Amino acid sequence: MGVKQVQKSTWLKSLCVVLFLSGLSACGSDKPDTELTGWQKEVGQLRIGASQGEDSGMTLARWTTYQEYLNRITGLKVEVFQAPDYNGIIQAMASGQLELAQMGNTAYANAREQMGDKVTPFLASRTAEGFSGYYSALIVRADSPYRTLEDLRGKSLGYVDFNSTSGYLFPRWSLRQQGVDPDTFFSKTAMSGGHTQSVLALANGQFDAVFMFASGGTPETGFTSGSLYTLARRGAVKVSDYRIVWTAGPMPNSPFVIRTDRPQAFLDVTRGAMAALPYESPQLMVELNLLEGSDFQPVTPADYQAGVDMRRAEIAERRAAPAQKPSTGSAKP
Amino acid sequence: MIRALGFFLILLALMQPATAQTPPAGFRVGIAGLAETGCAAAPSDAAAAAYRKHLEGRLGKPVVLCGYEDGKAVATALQDGQLDLAVLDQPSFEAVSKIARPILAPRADAITGRVLAVALALKSSGRDTPAKLAGSRPIFISKLAASHSVPLQGLADYGADTKSFKPEQFVLDEHAGLAALRAGQGDALIITAGARQRLCRGDDPKIVLCGDVVEAWRGRPTAQTGLVVRNDLPEADRYQLVGIHVALHQERPEAMTFLATKLGGGIALDPTEATAMQKGAR
Secondary structure (H helix, E strand, O other): OOHHHHHHHHHHHHHHHHHHHOOOOOOOOOOOOOOOOHHHHHHOEEEEEEEOOOOHHHHHHHHHHHHHHHHHHHOOEEEEEEEOOHHHHHHHHHOOOOOEEEOOHHHHHHHHHHHHHHEEEEEEEEOOOOOOEEEEEEEEEOOOOOOOOHHHOOOEEEEOOOOOHHHHHHHHHHHHHOOOOHHHHOOEEEEOOOHHHHHHHHHOOOOOEEEEEEEOOEOOOEOOEOHHHHHHHOOOOOHHHEEEEEEEEEEEOOOEEEEOOOOHHHHHHHHHHHHHHHHHOOHHHHHOOOOOOOEEEEOOHHHHHHHHHHHHHHHHHHHHOHHHOOEOOOOOO | OHHHHHHHHHHHHHHHHHHHOOOOOOEEEEEEOOOOOEEEOOOOOHHHHHHHHHHHHHHOOOEEEEEEOOHHHHHHHHHOOOOOEEEEEHHHHHOOOOOEEEEEEEEOEOOEOOOOEEEEEEHHHOOOOOHHHOOOOEEEOOOOHHHOHHHHHHHHHOOOOHHHOOOOEEOOOHHHHHHHHHOOOOOEEEEEHHHHHHHHOOOOOOOOOOOOEEEEEEEOOOOOEEEEEEOOOOHHHHHHHHHHHHOHHHHOHHHHHHHHHHHOOOOEEEEOOOOOOOOOOO
């Protein structure tokens, strides 16, 4: 698929989502197949919600892989709906117009607060080495004098986004657990707008430190995945030019979330099909942008309860002292 | 005469169940070493009963657990179509490998499954098959089972003489491992497939990072035990069984504990590829 086709397809999908979220059925996705029986007839179709993230073309390609795979196994018409952010996915899921979506911890916490037991996390990825979580890493430039968290008292800090788990919510919660108030500890804070932007802003001297996503390892072994490592592989930065001074985690990997008010057989078949994919079709894992040898492990709401609690605490904090919170919409402190 | 014939037919009909051994209705799970032989809807063992009940509730149809003396008898029953799901060990599976496949195998612990791994060697070495790795000096990046003992077992299952591998050396990471391989400090870099991808993928397809190495082996170790179904089981039913069992340790821990005792251990069940129990045949 060429770029133009991706763009056109994405545009059409976006239009589709607009119609879809408006309650219109112009996408032809909700017409049940009359040949279906049993739980398949009851479900009618499988509608997947995909957040576009930073690379809509890659997102679409990844979900197309799931779409074709799940269609073959479930016999259901499988449609993928893209939305520009998690909020669109959550709203569509809350109104019963999606069965399945993948979302970050914070987005899931939001979904859980809105829908309660009507949604559940049911699978998340795990690396070959058994790692099933990721970290928030506080990084500084290697040529700076900062070597510990305490060294950053009164310095400037870049968060990623209010809805970012590793770039905002989780590190703030963890700092509070250590007795550090993130709103007074740092002199200036701002949102960079993305993990990549955070690293680049640090490189450009806009912040003294930034939070970033890190995975593919532990604080002891070092990390291999995350925006810093991606940028380094592209030649934009050198990993050795940066230093990790503090980490929080691990947080469980982003879950696949499913509506629970569908037939149990549907839930089990879908979970089984996705869990079996890494073993039966390992070549597809690359298309899914997952490391070879990774698989999917079952997860439960309990695995993500900490995220729900963190989100509640963060909202309470924001309501309590709105004037002290980070500025938004700018990466410049 | 007609009355006598009718009496004979009735007698024949009454005898039929005893002579034909009609399998019980519903979903039948065959397991060696149950407390009772034969199929029972109410096993005396509480953990077995918990598993049966859980499976019945999720499948939405009657489930019976059928006890057999050994794995060979379980395999024979599966072959004869008297079972829908069988708990088998690898040697017993061999007898039904043409008509059946594993769908799940036990996971040793939280961070150790049947890891997909590779053995990399320099192209110039000619060591491009598991057998040709004999006498190699292996390089590992961790002593964790996932990066050491599990890949070694996989290599042995594929015919490598791993007992001849010495001395073992451990380096910091896959990058250091490749450097050691290129420097001639070892003959085979044995790492997970994920580590190989991190090592060799790059971001620019024009740059070949691992052009001088060859995968002498790629695979997972053979599953020594597993849950096995017939190949003619409908695909959706097979995945339904996978979906139910992968979460068994969370949803019904006592049922998982019961299965673990019949599978030789394990904290959970992981899905498997169709060839997972075929030793050396992949």
